[in-house]
Each structure stands twice: as structure tokens, then as C-alpha cells.
Amino acid sequence: MSAPHGILLVDKAPDRTSHDVVARVRWLLGTKKVGHAGTLDPMATGLLILGIGQGTRLLTHLVGLDKTYEATIRLGRATTTDDREGEELGEVVDASGLEDAAIAERLTSLCGDIEQVPSTVSAIKVDGRRAYARARAGEDVELAARPVRISRFELTARRTDGPYLDLDAVITCSSGTYVRALARDLGAALGVGGHLTALRRTSIGPFAAADGTPVPARGEGDDVELPLHGLGDSAARVLATLDVDEQGARDLADGRRISRGAEPLPAPAGLRTGPRTGSEEGELVAALGPDGVLCAVLRPRGEHWQPVLVVPADARS
Incomplete structure (x- = not known):
């Protein structure tokens, strides 16, 4: 069974630590690679955003959201x-x-x-x-x-x-x-x-607690469904996006720059975020392959797009 990759929205119950939830998700999904985009106090409820597998690398672009x-x-x-x-x-x-x-x-x-x-x-x-x-x-x-x-x-x-x-x-x-x-x-x-x-945290940027999944405590059930959101869909909700063809996707997978041709679609309007989603050289862009999968996160460098994060082919979603 291949390792899971994606973004998990959790609706945290009261009187549980965020780290307990992370540990439980690791056990339920059978992977150690689980991170979070900001914790909640034990008394608080609501939205936790967890990155699973390669999704942990996308969290840096989510933590600064309002x-x-x-x-x-x-x-x-x-x-x-x-x-x-x-x-x-x-x-x-x-x-x-x-x-x-x-x-x-x-x-x-x-x-x-x-x-x-x-x-x-x-x-x-x-x-x-x-x-x-x-x-x-x-x-x-x-x-x-x-x-x-x-x-x-x-x-x-x-x-x-x-x-x-x-x-x-x-x-x-x-x-x-x-x-x-x-x-x-x-x-x-x-x-x-x-x-x-x-x-109660009701939203982080465009992500809502209403779309979150409750994670049962240990001993309360091991057959819960934990639906993962694809990396491409999640990135497109917070970053500008650029469609790339199959050749472009292969070049990015090898860590190569690609030429700046068409302008990317802008990030969703009204999104308030901290400095982690941008840089002094220009706005970061999510490169999406032909099927809408996330190939890389790019930074403009002169006449090219320079990858700052590359998603392996077997982890793209």
C-alpha cells in the first residue's frame, strides 16, 4: 500500500490536544509524516489543517492565512x-x-x-x-x-x-x-x-471547520474515514496557479526551470495571508499538471519559473 499524501481538515473536539490528534492520525493512516498548520488549545474546538506525506511541504503556504x-x-x-x-x-x-x-x-x-x-x-x-x-x-x-x-x-x-x-x-x-x-x-x-x-476556530483562509472530519480518540473507533484533499486543489485555493503540459511537468520533476510563457491565474480574491506565501522576488505560483495535480511551487526568476518545491510523481494529487 502506497503512502498517503494530501491535506486533511479536522474538526477538533474539546479537551484534546492538537498533538494528540496528530498522533492519532499518524496511527490511523499508517504514516509518520503528518504535520499541522497551527495548533489549538485543548479547550478549543474547530479547524485543524494537517499535511499528510508530501502535504507537509505545502503547510508553509497555509500557516500564514487569516x-x-x-x-x-x-x-x-x-x-x-x-x-x-x-x-x-x-x-x-x-x-x-x-x-x-x-x-x-x-x-x-x-x-x-x-x-x-x-x-x-x-x-x-x-x-x-x-x-x-x-x-x-x-x-x-x-x-x-x-x-x-x-x-x-x-x-x-x-x-x-x-x-x-x-x-x-x-x-x-x-x-x-x-x-x-x-x-x-x-x-x-x-x-x-x-x-x-x-x-471555536471556524476557518483558516478558505478552509472551513464545516468541512472538517472529527478524529476519534484512541479506543473510540479505528474505522473512521479520513478524506484527504488533493495537493493541487489545496494549493489552488491559496496560491496563484500555472497550468503546465506533460513536458513542463517532467522538467519540473527533474528540478529544471521552465520558461515564463502564459501568465498565471491570480490567487483567489480576498485572501489575507502572511509573508510565507510570497517573496521579495515575486509571488509564488502553484504549477498544475494536465490533470490538475500539483507538480511544483514556483518562484519567478527573470524569464523563467524556478521550482522552490517539487512534488515527486508518485505523490502528486
Whole structure:
């Protein structure tokens, strides 16, 4: 049986780590070559994008895509982790009477291009160790602010629970944004403290959680179908595309450049992404063979296309 290759969309269940899901997929598909395009916290649900086989090499072009979340923010108290899993900080502050206008004003300051200090328990490395590992060891962790982009922060519902005010929100943000930190900063701006109580990632770029497959935990079933999306189809959803003939596909397979003839079709409109999908020399392009299979990812170099990633013939899809 040949090794599988492709992109797998997973709808992650709550209370499971992303690494547990990756390990389970490795076992179910019988391959060690499984990677991810960004993890989710154990309490969070929703979309994980996994690369299988040669699909792992395509992940670098997916990790920078904008992400959309459905979140619930509880105002009235902060926690050590900026979410419900942390220890409570300070006293409860009555947030039940906060007016919509006051909340909307503070939301405005958290939208657009902002500088965000990541959560202390993030996976960012500080002197070679993860910030969360240092924090759990009792160390004081100070992380530098980093630029992020919040293109949508829309409140969809509000509920009171005693002194607490729970806000449901839809958030679209750049890769590297911590939604927990948005909950923390909104609570701080309102003077009442805040933390995240629920989070679901509904999309990453053009990929949706609604198209994801639940992956059963160990012992819950080994006969689950894990449908893989082809590399050609997946690449065409995030990159400009160039159709190549059979000779061009063979040349690319040998690592040779091909002449720049017809202009590629542009990447899908409205796609927001980080710097990994482009370069200072020009936009990266997915070369698709006669059957729509992914042959290579190309970079323009003068009068030629230079392959930066070549997909072996036996792994093309």
C-alpha cells in the first residue's frame, strides 16, 4: 500500500490536544509524516489543517492565512492563563451593568493593526524554552508585544451570570494572534478583568471547520474515514496557479526551470495571508499538471519559473 499524501481538515473536539490528534492520525493512516498548520488549545474546538506525506511541504503556504473564531469572553475577572483553565486573579468585579457603548468604544482600540502582548502561557520560546513551561515552573515571564491584525471583532450576543457579563464574538485575525489575549485586554480596558471561556476556530483562509472530519480518540473507533484533499486543489485555493503540459511537468520533476510563457491565474480574491506565501522576488505560483495535480511551487526568476518545491510523481494529487 502506497503512502498517503494530501491535506486533511479536522474538526477538533474539546479537551484534546492538537498533538494528540496528530498522533492519532499518524496511527490511523499508517504514516509518520503528518504535520499541522497551527495548533489549538485543548479547550478549543474547530479547524485543524494537517499535511499528510508530501502535504507537509505545502503547510508553509497555509500557516500564514487569516483565521476566524467564535469566542465567548467573560468580563468580571482575569485569570493566570487568560482563559477558564487558569487560576482566578483578584476579586470579582461586577461587570453586569456595562453598557454596549462603553464596550464598543474599547473594542475599537483592539481592531485593525495593533501591538499585542501574547499570553504568558503561549508556546513562544524565551531563551530556548516555551513561555508556558517557564510560567508553570514559577518563573516571571515577560513577552514583547508583536504586531497583529484584527480585521473583525464583532459582538453577537451578551448574557449576564450574576456579576459576570459574557460576550459572544466573531473574530477574524492574522496568524499569530492570541484570542485569549484579546479577552484579557478587553477586560483590562474596561477595568473589570476578562478571560476566554469558549473558543471555536471556524476557518483558516478558505478552509472551513464545516468541512472538517472529527478524529476519534484512541479506543473510540479505528474505522473512521479520513478524506484527504488533493495537493493541487489545496494549493489552488491559496496560491496563484500555472497550468503546465506533460513536458513542463517532467522538467519540473527533474528540478529544471521552465520558461515564463502564459501568465498565471491570480490567487483567489480576498485572501489575507502572511509573508510565507510570497517573496521579495515575486509571488509564488502553484504549477498544475494536465490533470490538475500539483507538480511544483514556483518562484519567478527573470524569464523563467524556478521550482522552490517539487512534488515527486508518485505523490502528486
